[in-house]
Amino acid sequence: MLFETLFLLLPVAALSGWIMGRRQLTKKDPRFSDIPLDYLKGLNFLLDEQPDKAIDLFIQMLEVNNDTVETHLALGSLFRRRGEVDRAIRIHQNLIARPTLLPAQRAHALFELGQDYMKAGLFDRAETLFGELVESSPHSEQALAYLLDIYQQEKDWTNAIKIAQRIAVKTGKSFNDIISHFYCEQAETAYKQGEPARAMKLCKKALSINRKSVRASLLEAQIEHESGNENAAIRALKRIEQQDADYLPEILGPLLHCYESLGKPEEMLVYLRDILARHDAISIMLNLSGLLQYYQDDETAEAFIEEFLHHRPSLRGMDRLIDINIKHAKEPVQEKLRILKSVTSQLLEDKPVYSCHICGFSGKTLHWQCPGCKRWDTVKPIQGVEGE
Ligand SMILES: [Zn+2]
Structure with missing residues (x-):
């Protein structure tokens, strides 16, 4: 519908531009006699259902002057939103090429062109344009936001940090949560490249600006564990309960590895009981029941799961309970449990x-x-x- 409306508006816009132009033009101006012909041609293309040619013609006709700049800008952004980026780029480049443009109009057109380039995936060109606009224009703040977007998409974390810091200063808002992720990204890269000391430094940096960075704690724990510093790794992992308890399921695997490396898996049992008193997460219960099965017996684990499921129903808990029972059941109950198990497995898959x-x-x-x-x-x- 939008497109149809645009078609209806284009001749009107073009005609009004022509009338305005006509008032200003003298009879000597050669453009004067061209316009009505182009206008008719455009209409003809529309009637022949060649909208591409019609639109191009109308754009050519729509003379750029201070009265029609806004129309051009509106058309350009309309085309961009419709995904017709090439056409939007042409309109905006055409505008910028005009020497008579006022500085504010020029800045606006450049800002629009930057967005066209973004949409077209031409990040290098967008980066140059937004870089210019950041320095002195009414679009400075939005240009910074686009630059931040570009650097994140390009995984250029050094520049992303710089821009986020500039936005923070300009807006007075904290960007520390996001900046800490950028440091974590750098830390992960350093660690993958075999530089654990540099990675650790970047983790600490992330934590220094955002002490609630779960990601930094997890990475720090991984580096410490793989360097054989189990106690330091355990401290980093246990910190996560205070940082954001929603991520507790993430620490269970690595924590068990640390305790096993220390030869003290029973301490994992103690810790799990401790945090389960404060957070009734299913994954904590499942880990604990697994340890109970291993270090004590199936009956203890079963009784523990049953009690937990009373106040915290869970599909995964039920699945585990069926697992334990299948082992000890006799036919025909065992067959029935197998059917139940296939249902829970499918549901969880x-x-x-x-x-x-x-x-x-x-x-x-x-x-x-x-x-x-x-x-x-x-x-x-x-x-x-x-x-x-
Ligand atoms: Zn989302």
């Missing part, structure tokens, strides 16, 4: 483990930046009957 509380994106991998809405720290382990 395609269940996402993490979801974004802003856009609803879900999956089986923990993303620090949501792939759906690109926000940081919004993807978390799913809680509830079907969660964790």
Whole structure:
């Protein structure tokens, strides 16, 4: 519908431009006699259902002067929003080429062109334009936001940190949560490149500006564990309960590895009992029941799960309970339990483990930046009957 409306408006806009132009023009101006012909040609293209040619012609006709700049800008942004980026770029480049443009109009056209380049994936060109606009223009703040977006997409974390700091100063808002992720990104890269000391330094930097950075704690623990510093790794992991308890499911695997490396797996049992008193997460219960099965016996684990499920129903808990019972059941009960088990397994098979509380994106991998809405720290382990 929008497109049809545009077609209806184009001749009107062009005609009004022509009338305005006509008032200003003398009869000597050669453009004077061209316009009505082009206008008719454009209409003809429309009637022949060649909208591309019609639009191009109308754009050519729509003379750029101080009265029509706004129309050009509106058309350009309309085309960009419709995904017709090439056409938007042409309109904006055409505008910028005019020497008579006022400085504010020029800045606006450059800002629009930068957005066209972004949409077309031409990040280098967009970066140059927004870089210019940041220095002195009414679009400085928005240009900074676009630059931040570009550097994140290009994974240029050094520049992303600089720009985020500039936005923080300009707006008076804290960007420390996001900047700490940029340091974590650098830390992960350093660690992958075999530089654990530099990675650790960057982790500390992330934590110094955002003491609640779960990601920095997890990475720090991984580096310490792989360097054989189990106690330091355990301290980093235990810190996460205070940072954000929603991420507790993430620490259970690494923590068990640390205690096993120390030869003290029973301390894991003590810790799990301790945190379960404060957070009734299913994954803590499942880990604890697994340890009970291993270090004590199935009956103890079974009784523990049953009691837990009374106040905190969970599909994964039920699945585990069936597992334990199948082992000890005799036919025909065992067969019935197998059927039940196949049902819970199917139900759990395609269940996402993490979801974004802003856009609803879900999956089986923990993303620090949501792939759906690109926000940081919004993807978390799913809680509830079907969660964790
Ligand atoms: Zn999201």
